[in-house]
Amino acid sequence: MDNLQQLQSLNHLSLQTLATKIGISLPTMKKVMANGPIAKRTEAKVAEFLHKNVGHARLFLDEPIYKATKSANTMSLSCVLIKADNACDSFRESMYPLGWRPGDEVKAAGKDIDTLVNLLSTVSNDDIQAFYTKTLTTYDDIPELKFICPYIVTILETLTHLQFESINHLDIFLDMRNEFSPEALSAGSQLLKAFLKLMRCQIGSLQLIAKDSRNFIGLQYADFVANLSMRAKETQLTTAKITSLTVNKSERNQMLLTLSGLQQRIIRHHRVASIPANPPQTIKYLLECIREVAYRERTSQNRSSFGQLKQAMQLCTDQLPKADQHIILNAK
Missing domain, CATH: 1.10.287 (Helix Hairpins)
Structure with missing residues (x-):
């Protein structure tokens, strides 16, 4: 997606507001929106603004198959940011040369590491950013959301890394699991909204939903990222354009403490309202x-x-x- 398309997706802001936020005059802003010639300095300002302000962003999360036992209580979680509708076209065409229809799915499991590295390095583009991290399989800090909490942590650590200032529409897709009840997804959505306010990230709308990966190419991309992140070396992940989110144990514990407090306030607020x-x-x-x-x-x-x-x-x-x-x- 080029700069003009990204600016057009921020249609909740007036031209004057955009100009002020970018740091240019209104006449220059109009020239930008008309796709007219602009100075390199103006172009750099627009690019810097769009790096932190997004009209529509989608996050797709997945984890490799795991067994939650005492000896395996951690997992790799992938988080793929997609900012354009056609971002996964190359991935889809590579995986389904005869065409893809909802319901078709090719899994990363069973494929050798070099194949996955070559594929992801080839199909990656500016509108896709892939991340992974290690989390516990469950977090008891928030009992009501113990299964969905690892995903919330990964989402927040990804957005912290990206340092967004605003996202007009944020859609977050999780690969369907039995533990992801409508109530848990709704509570998780409220918790994310509350925490993002603390991060000073303005969110217009946010939805957290669980979907069947067979119907979403973005979730299938996240499956490949999650599988490779569990098996590949760091140099191979770099080649595949996958970024490792650095885990600071102290910061994560502080995040969990804050999330727990926010969840209790949300529960109490709902009880008072009722x-x-x-x-x-x-x-x-x-x-x-x-x-x-x-x-x-x-x-x-x-x-x-x-x-x-x-x-x-x-x-x-x-x-x-x-x-x-x-x-x-x-x-x-």
Whole structure:
């Protein structure tokens, strides 16, 4: 995608706003949009702006097949950024010379390393950026999202590496797994939006969805990246245009801590929003919540519901009129 097409994809911004953000005058901005001749300095400013501001970006994530056992609790995760609709055309034509239809899929598994390196180095272009990292297969820091959390971490580390300032539309595709329930995907989407605000990355719209890789060439590309990243040497990955995301254990732990805190705030916000307005109904509603959570806690082996019980109690003290708080305190 050339610079003009990228600028046109930022149609949520006025020409004056674009000119101001790029650091050029409005007449010069109009000349840029008309594809007229511009100075090298202006061209460099536009390129620098577009490097950090994207109209529509898609991320495709995949992991090699693994068995989550005590001896294998880590995995390679690929994350492929695609910024143009035709970015994967060369990959698709190389894999399916007779044409591709949704439902067709060629897996990377079983192919030798040199074949994969040669393929990816050949089909790579400016509108594709491939990354990989190592993560745990699950993260218990956020119990509700333990299976999807490794993907959230990889997404955030990829976007941190890219240093985007704004993305108008961000679509994130995961290869379908049973653990990716609609509820987990929705919660993961909210968590990503909240964290990206902390990163000062403006997001217009964001969706996190799980799809069958047989129907998406981007997911098939991510499969090749994930498979190769698990087996190849660093020099071979460089040749294949795959970037290793440096894992800083301290920074990742801090990210997980922040994600956990954000998730608890999101949960609490939703509970507050669902409280009925009528005080007697509110008291009854909260008491029922506490009884339900307390019962689960009583029968739980790992007492994982304790945090939820504390949140329910906090809601009681925070949300009820002071005159009614004694009812909850006595019930406690």
